[in-house]
Amino acid sequence: MGNEATAAVRAQGTEEAVATLQAAFAHHKAGRFDDADVLYREVLSAVPNHPNALHWLGVIETQRGHAERGVELIRRAFPALDNIYETHLDLGNALRLTGKREEALESFRRAIALKPDQATAYIWMGSVLGELGRFEAAVSHCQTALAIDPKSLSARMTLASVLHGARRMPEAAQAWREIIDLEPERAESYHQFSGQLITAGLLMEALHCQERAIALQPENALFHCARGQTLLRLYDAERAEASFRRALAIRQDCKEGLTGLSWALRMLGRFEEAEVYTKRLRELDPADCQAVRHVPSTGNQPQDTTEIVRLAGVLEGSQNKPNDRIAAGFALGRLLDEGGRYDEAFARYVTANALVREFWPASGDRFDATTFTRSIDALIASNSPENLADAVVTGNISELPVFVVGMPRSGTTLVEQICASHSRVFGAGERDDIASIAVDIARERKRGLPLSEVSRRAADAHVVKLHRLGRGALRVIDKLPDNIIVVALIARLFPRARIVYCSRDPRDISLSCYFQMFIEGAQHFSYDLADCGKRCRQIERLAAHWLKLLPHHMIEVSYEKLVADLEGEGRRLIDFLGLSWEPSCLEFHRTERTVATISHWQVRQPLYSSSIGRWRRYEKHLGPLFAALDNRGETTISETAGSLSA
Numbered sequence: 001m002g003n004e005a006t007a008a009v010r011a012q013g014t015e016e017a018v019a020t021l022q023a024a025f026a027h028h029k030a031g032r033f034d035d036a037d038v039l040y041r042e043v044l045s046a047v048p049n050h051p052n053a054l055h056w057l058g059v060i061e062t063q064r065g066h067a068e069r070g071v072e073l074i075r076r077a078f079p080a081l082d083n084i085y086e087t088h089l090d091l092g093n094a095l096r097l098t099g100k101r102e103e104a105l106e107s108f109r110r111a112i113a114l115k116p117d118q119a120t121a122y123i124w125m126g127s128v129l130g131e132l133g134r135f136e137a138a139v140s141h142c143q144t145a146l147a148i149d150p151k152s153l154s155a156r157m158t159l160a161s162v163l164h165g166a167r168r169m170p171e172a173a174q175a176w177r178e179i180i181d182l183e184p185e186r187a188e189s190y191h192q193f194s195g196q197l198i199t200a201g202l203l204m205e206a207l208h209c210q211e212r213a214i215a216l217q218p219e220n221a222l223f224h225c226a227r228g229q230t231l232l233r234l235y236d237a238e239r240a241e242a243s244f245r246r247a248l249a250i251r252q253d254c255k256e257g258l259t260g261l262s263w264a265l266r267m268l269g270r271f272e273e274a275e276v277y278t279k280r281l282r283e284l285d286p287a288d289c290q291a292v293r294h295v296p297s298t299g300n301q302p303q304d305t306t307e308i309v310r311l312a313g314v315l316e317g318s319q320n321k322p323n324d325r326i327a328a329g330f331a332l333g334r335l336l337d338e339g340g341r342y343d344e345a346f347a348r349y350v351t352a353n354a355l356v357r358e359f360w361p362a363s364g365d366r367f368d369a370t371t372f373t374r375s376i377d378a379l380i381a382s383n384s385p386e387n388l389a390d391a392v393v394t395g396n397i398s399e400l401p402v403f404v405v406g407m408p409r410s411g412t413t414l415v416e417q418i419c420a421s422h423s424r425v426f427g428a429g430e431r432d433d434i435a436s437i438a439v440d441i442a443r444e445r446k447r448g449l450p451l452s453e454v455s456r457r458a459a460d461a462h463v464v465k466l467h468r469l470g471r472g473a474l475r476v477i478d479k480l481p482d483n484i485i486v487v488a489l490i491a492r493l494f495p496r497a498r499i500v501y502c503s504r505d506p507r508d509i510s511l512s513c514y515f516q517m518f519i520e521g522a523q524h525f526s527y528d529l530a531d532c533g534k535r536c537r538q539i540e541r542l543a544a545h546w547l548k549l550l551p552h553h554m555i556e557v558s559y560e561k562l563v564a565d566l567e568g569e570g571r572r573l574i575d576f577l578g579l580s581w582e583p584s585c586l587e588f589h590r591t592e593r594t595v596a597t598i599s600h601w602q603v604r605q606p607l608y609s610s611s612i613g614r615w616r617r618y619e620k621h622l623g624p625l626f627a628a629l630d631n632r633g634e635t636t637i638s639e640t641a642g643s644l645s646a
Contacts, residue, residue, distance in 0.1 A: 017043050021052055032501040033060050037642055051080035059090050067097035067607050085115040092124060101128050119145040123155050126162055135166035153182065158190070162555055172196055184496040187216035198230060206230050221247040225256040228264065235429050253284055286310060308335055315351060322359040326352055330517040336517070342617045349515055353527040356517075360524070367525035376538045380545045383488040388495075388549070394452040395495045396459035400466050402477045402577060403434075405484035406502035407539050408523055409512035411559035415502055416479040417588040418570050426473035430480040433462060438489055459493040475577050484539055487546045487554070497553065498577055501543045504559035506536035507615040510625050533628030562610055 024039030037060055043053040044343065058073030071094045074087065081087040092107030105128055110120040122145035129138035142159035145152060160175035176193040183189060190213035197206035210227040217223060228243030241264040247257035258281040265274035314320055314328035329352025336345035402419070404412045420427030437458045444454040470476040475498070490497055510532035518526060525531040547554055555576050562569045570585050615622060 017047050017050065020046075021056075024053075025056060026386060028056060028060065033064065035582060036060060042383070049076060051077040055081060055084075055087050055090065058094065062090070062094040062097060067094045070094040071098060071100075085111050085118065085121075088114065089121055089124070092121075094130075096124070096128050096131075104128050106419060106544075117148060119152050119155055122148070123152070123158050126155075126158050130158070130162040130165050131163070135162050137266040138162035139166060139168075151182070152433055153179065156182070157189075160192075160196070164199065169196075185216060187213040187220065187223070190216070191226060194226060198233070201233055203230055207234070216569050219250055221251040221254045221257060224250070225254065225260055228257075228260045229399070232260070232267065237264045242262045249251070255281060258284070283590060308332065312348075315348065322355060326355045326359070326517065327351075329355060330515070333515060343621075346358075346618055346621045352517070353514060356486065356524075356527040360527075367528075367531050367535070369531060372525075372535065373538055376542050379485070379488065379542060383545070383549060385549060387488070388491050394456055395491075395498050396456065396463050398463045398466075398494065399471065399496045399498075400463055400474070400476055401490075401494045401497040401579065402475045402482050402500070403487075403490055403497060404477055404479040404500045405487065406479050406481050406543070407484075407504070407506075407509050407513070407536055408518070408526070409509050409516065410481065410502040410504040411557070411562065412479045412481050412502045414498055414559070414562065415573065416477050416590075417558055418585050419475070419477055419573060419577065421585045421588040422475075422574060422577075422582050423584070424474040425577065426470040426476045428466075428469050428476050428478055431478045432480065433465070433478065434480070434483055434486050434490060434493075437462060437493070455493055462493070465525070473549040474579065484543060484546070487550070491550055491553070495553075499546070499550065499554040499555060500545065500576070501556045502559065503540070503543070503556055504510065505612070505615070506533065506540070506561075506629055507622070507625065508611065508613065509536055510629075511615045511618060511622070512611070530620065530628040533625045537629060563612060 018041050020039050024036045024043070027033075027039065028036035037057065040053045040057040040060070043050050044057070047053070052170045054073050055077040058070040058075075058077070059130070061067075061073060062070030071091065074091045074094060077087055088111035090109045092104040092111065095101070095104035095107060105125065108121045108125040108128070111118075112125070115121070122141045126138040126141035126145065129135070129141065138521055139159065139162050140623040142162060145155040146159065149155060156179045160172050160179065163169075163172035163175055173193075173196065176189065176196065179189050180186070180193065190209040194209035194213070197203075197209060207227065207230050210223060210230060213223045214227065224243045224247035228240040228247070231237070231240035231243060241261060244257045244261035244264060247254050248261065251257070258277045262274045262277040265271070265277070311328045311332040315325050315332060316587050317325070320328075329348050333345045333349040333352060336342075336348060378569075402418075402425075404415050406412055416427045416429075419425045441451070441454050441458055445451060466476040482504075484501065487499060490499065491563070499523055510529065513523065513526035513532050514529055516526060544555070547556060555572070557569060557573060567586060571581050574585060
């Protein structure tokens with residue numbers, strides 16, 4: 001208890017109350033909250049509205065997770081304690097925990113005004129500003145805190161977090177290195193640093209940090225789960241499975257372990273075994289919807305009335321976490337769709353998509369159709385045959401890279417799986433390497449380095465990486481659909497790369513996207529039917545330009561044609577890759593390889609045509625989509641595919 005606080009205590013009530021408060025505070029400081037609670041209430045019984053008792057009782061309530069009650073109690077301590085630094089600090093913390101961040105900032109500002117030489121208020125101010133997305137201001141406050149207390153681990157950790165939010169990645173990484181230098185045996189630091197490395201795309205570095213954290217705390221189940229998630233990103237589902245099993249051996253009720261193990265087994269094609277762990281997760285916590293996040297990509301879900309009712313309860317429960325409601329909505333839509341209850345399914349998808357648009361916009365790509373159209377206009381206008389004339393000289397001429405591009409849900413995974421079933425082809429899944437290369441090139445160009453030099457160095461380094469990934473393969477496939485946007489960059493970096501554009505009826509693409517829950521922050525256009533249609537049209541327009549620009553290095557593969565003539569289109573694909581045909585490419589669904597995509601169930605099934613013309617089941621609901629596509633009377637590939645759409 002500080003001098004100012006002690007003086008305030010003595011100014012209130014009897015000496016007996018002072019002694020009781022001091023005893024209560026001693027219990028409080030030692031973490032004996034129940035004992036402290038009893039004594040604080042004893043003081044309030046003797047001296048109603050005693051400000052110090054109200055303040056510290058409010059702090060206890062906040063520490064117990066009852067922040068709303070904490071705010072109420074601490075506010076009752078005013079105006080008597082208006083000039084006490086700790087009161088404003090504790091009120092600000094309680095307000096932050098209730099989500100009242102602007103009010104919390106005011107409390108922290110008042111605390112700083114009272115004691116500008118104390119670091120804690122600056123740290124909490126930085127934390128709240130970071131939560132509000134005002135990262136540069138947050139960085140400034142954290143730096144002030146460090147100037148006051150250079151050894152403050154809390155200040156450094158908050159600084160690392162807000163630097164990351166400000167996209168100042170090198171500085172954020174340096175902040176974490178300094179934290180680790182200060183406390184090299186603190187496992188949590190390695191664990192948190194690994195999360196930032198993952199965001200930066202440095203997966204091997206993240207894995208190293210996670211393994212260091214595990215070495216320091218081998219019995220921490222969450223550390224093993226984090227390692228497992230990184231291994232999944234590296235398409236190493238076998239080792240990921242081992243990590244999740246280790247986590248569950250440490251803690252049988254570890255929900256992250258059950259979720260991760262279920263996902264790893266699905267990636268390995270062991271769907272029945274995966275379902276065992278999904279059921280265990282559901283039994284462990286029926287209200288938690290991590291278990292149903294896999295439903296949209298699993299297929300053959302049982303039409304369990306109890307499960308449908310349970311999911312509906314989660315979706316409709318406004319008190320439930322938004323992410324759980326969203327997951328429940330998409331899972332429920334899929335179950336109803338598979339049961340042929342299309343009108344009910346569509347209604348659930350509408351609700352789930354609306355929740356995404358309400359709760360995810362800050363992390364989404366905030367798709368704007370007008371802006372996107374302008375960007376496509378600019379790409380088409382700025383890329384001509386003349387622009388690529390010197391690519392053979394300045395780029396890397398390796399034939400190793402293959403890119404499968406298009407809209408999400410257009411058949412990119414199927415194309416990759418067919419190709420990767422060839423003995424000389426490695427499917428590397430969806431990689432963000434090209435986007436990272438684009439950022440690196442832009443940064444190097446700002447330093448004044450020649451474009452040709454920077455591009456060649458980046459291309460050479462990427463080919464080395466692909467050789468390491470492919471382990472002797474002649475072709476390595478990157479199937480990130482959105483690479484359709486950067487085809488010109490790909491052509492400059494790798495003038496002999498092959499590019500496969502996957503096309504499909506835009507009505508089926510759009511509906512499939514609308515019915516899919518993507519990773520939070522990705523493909524935000526997909527949660528609005530009209531936006532799905534508008535993006536489809538622009539991607540089609542861009543693809544037509546690329547196909548004309550690169551006639552010898554890019555082909556179009558129609559999903560409908562592939563389904564109608566698997567062998568014919570499969571042979572065309574393999575021939576385009578410059579390889580001899582292998583019958584195993586027709587048995588793509590039997591290929592034993594990790595499939596790291598939301599389509600991992602579908603591509604392990606024999607080819608089926610039921611997804612062609614799927615939009616017809618929902619035709620009466622698709623007015624906004626049809627208007628966006630503006631396809632009145634338009635005949636599409638799916639409509640000429642005859643019985644395939646039946």
